[in-house]
Amino acid sequence: MLLCYIEGMNSARQTKxxxxxxxxxxxxxxxxxxxxxxxRASAKVPRLGIATVYRTIKALxxxxxxxxxxxxxxxxxxxxxxxxxxxxxxxxxCDQTFDLxxxxxxxxxxxxxxxxxxxxxxxxxxxxxxxxxxA
Numbered sequence: 001m002l003l004c005y006i007e008g009m010n011s012a013r014q015t016k017x018x019x020x021x022x023x024x025x026x027x028x029x030x031x032x033x034x035x036x037x038x039x040r041a042s043a044k045v046p047r048l049g050i051a052t053v054y055r056t057i058k059a060l061x062x063x064x065x066x067x068x069x070x071x072x073x074x075x076x077x078x079x080x081x082x083x084x085x086x087x088x089x090x091x092x093x094c095d096q097t098f099d100l101x102x103x104x105x106x107x108x109x110x111x112x113x114x115x116x117x118x119x120x121x122x123x124x125x126x127x128x129x130x131x132x133x134x135a
Contacts, residue, residue: 017056021037021056032079088100090125
């Protein structure tokens, strides 16, 4: 999957910095903020500038390779496109956001709700404590 993301950035010169940023986004357990991407990638590529992270994410967004995840009251987060229908869990203790593999809502597209509302899509973020913080 990582190779597809790297090859897809044909308009930009490939560098160790860009490849590391892409790897961090692809390998994350959930969507990451720019600051989180920068922190993780900087551990592997010292002196990585935050502007490089912004530029790389912008290019990936324009190419349709990353999706923006909006959580209420927070800065945008980014995850690879192609993960299919999923929701998120936000740990209030460690502030990490995780992908949920199952859809706890189960409301199919096209469902008619009382009041004449037709469901086209849905998004859900659950909040609580992750297993690491509970331990």
